[in-house]
Amino acid sequence: MTGDVQIKCRNIWKIFGDDPKGFLARHNGAPEDDAFGDEGYIGAVRDVSFDVRQGEILIIMGLSGSGKSTLIRCITRLNDPTAGEMEYEGRDLLKASEAELIDIRRHKMGMVFQNFGLLPHRDVLSNVAFPLEVQGVARAKRDARAREMIQLVGLEGREAYFPRQLSGGQQQRVGIARSLAVEPDIWFLDEPFSALDPLIRTEMQDEFIRLQQLLKKTIVFITHDFEEATKLADRIGIMKDGRMVQLATPEEIVLNPADEYVAEFARNAPHARIVSARTIMGPVSEGMAAATVPADAKIGAIAAQVIGSDAPTPVVDEAGAPIGAITRETVSDALFRAR
Numbered sequence: 585m586t587g588d589v590q591i592k593c594r595n596i597w598k599i600f601g602d603d604p605k606g607f608l609a610r611h612n613g614a615p616e617d618d619a620f621g622d623e624g625y626i627g628a629v630r631d632v633s634f635d636v637r638q639g640e641i642l643i644i645m646g647l648s649g650s651g652k653s654t655l656i657r658c659i660t661r662l663n664d665p666t667a668g669e670m671e672y673e674g675r676d677l678l679k680a681s682e683a684e685l686i687d688i689r690r691h692k693m694g695m696v697f698q699n700f701g702l703l704p705h706r707d708v709l710s711n712v713a714f715p716l717e718v719q720g721v722a723r724a725k726r727d728a729r730a731r732e733m734i735q736l737v738g739l740e741g742r743e744a745y746f747p748r749q750l751s752g753g754q755q756q757r758v759g760i761a762r763s764l765a766v767e768p769d770i771w772f773l774d775e776p777f778s779a780l781d782p783l784i785r786t787e788m789q790d791e792f793i794r795l796q797q798l799l800k801k802t803i804v805f806i807t808h809d810f811e812e813a814t815k816l817a818d819r820i821g822i823m824k825d826g827r828m829v830q831l832a833t834p835e836e837i838v839l840n841p842a843d844e845y846v847a848e849f850a851r852n853a854p855h856a857r858i859v860s861a862r863t864i865m866g867p868v869s870e871g872m873a874a875a876t877v878p879a880d881a882k883i884g885a886i887a888a889q890v891i892g893s894d895a896p897t898p899v900v901d902e903a904g905a906p907i908g909a910i911t912r913e914t915v916s917d918a919l920f921r922a923r
């Protein structure tokens with residue numbers, strides 16, 4: 585379950601060029617798309633507004649150059665937005681002093697990047713303990729915490745290895761352990777698995793799901809891979825040319841894409857794993873089967889049961905009350921339409 589708003593972004597612009605603020609002002613704060621190229625500016629993030637909710641996994645997707653990394657860099661204040669408003673747990677991030685920002689970044693935010701960012705001359709233990717060292721945590725305490733994190737990501741026994749002695753997946757686990765060492769409230773991951781080969785990538789996705797179930801962090805995660813996004817996300821935000829064109833659940837995106845660009849991402853999406861019973865059910869009917877299915881169950885998980893039943897299968901809410909029914913025709917139709 586996800587909760588309160590943790591990060592609030594309103595009308596964020598990030599423009600690169602000689603005088604971005606002047607450019608924005610000349611165009612009354614909302615330049616037309618053509619104006620950027622005409623005047624030699626790059627509109628990396630254009631008028632983006634959204635909330636990140638406590639405990640959710642929000643995935644940002646989009647083609648290369650659509651502004652995903654720049655948006656995350658704005659939220660973490662590694663980049664100053666050209667315009668807009670941003671709050672972190674009600675604190676105005678744009679008015680925060682440099683000292684406050686460093687404090688938020690060091691204590692509240694964890695970051696994992698595609699290239700792992702490990703220090704080559706330090707062993708695993710010292711890499712994981714590094715952010716705590718920067719915070720000035722005493723050696724015994726930081727090493728103990730680092731060992732805990734190393735165990736959490738399954739690298740116990742490799743504390744004294746150097747990054748070059750580890751596989752790509754193991755290196756990324758070190759990166760993950762290090763980002764968790766500071767006990768962040770919110771975790772930013774910029775294409776953390778894209779440098780990994782497909783098998784290790786799947787393993788790391790499963791590892792990530794396991795960690796999230798354990799730690800229940802708020803997560804903002806960038807990926808190019810729609811299948812990865814549907815596997816991990818509570819909500820997916822899709823960016824195009826600096827704009828957020830749709831922000832919705834994987835199911836909404838697959839069933840109601842905002843435009844052709846979004847539809848293209850969702851085209852080969854695995855409906856069986858995304859579409860739920862609630863979405864395809866019909867009304868409660870006479871003569872339903874005794875065995876029920878939960879409304880939030882994905883159709884892939886219930887297909888065998890529903891198709892094996894001669895009578896319609898009742899769909900029940902959290903309290904167990906029937907709110908609809910599914911027949912083998914509805915399920916096979918939904919699965920068939922999927923590909």
Ligand SMILES: Nc1ncnc2c1ncn2[C@@H]1O[C@H](COP(=O)(O)OP(=O)(O)OP(=O)(O)O)[C@@H](O)[C@H]1O
Nearest residue numbers: 600626627628646647648649650651652653654655
């Ligand atoms: N420091 C910079 N100076 C000028 N232009 C920049 C800068 N950083 C990013 N850009 C431009 O802003 C746009 C968005 O870049 P960004 O890296 O955010 O995209 P992205 O969606 O993360 O791409 P990718 O998936 O390739 O990492 C691109 O056109 C990029 O060239």
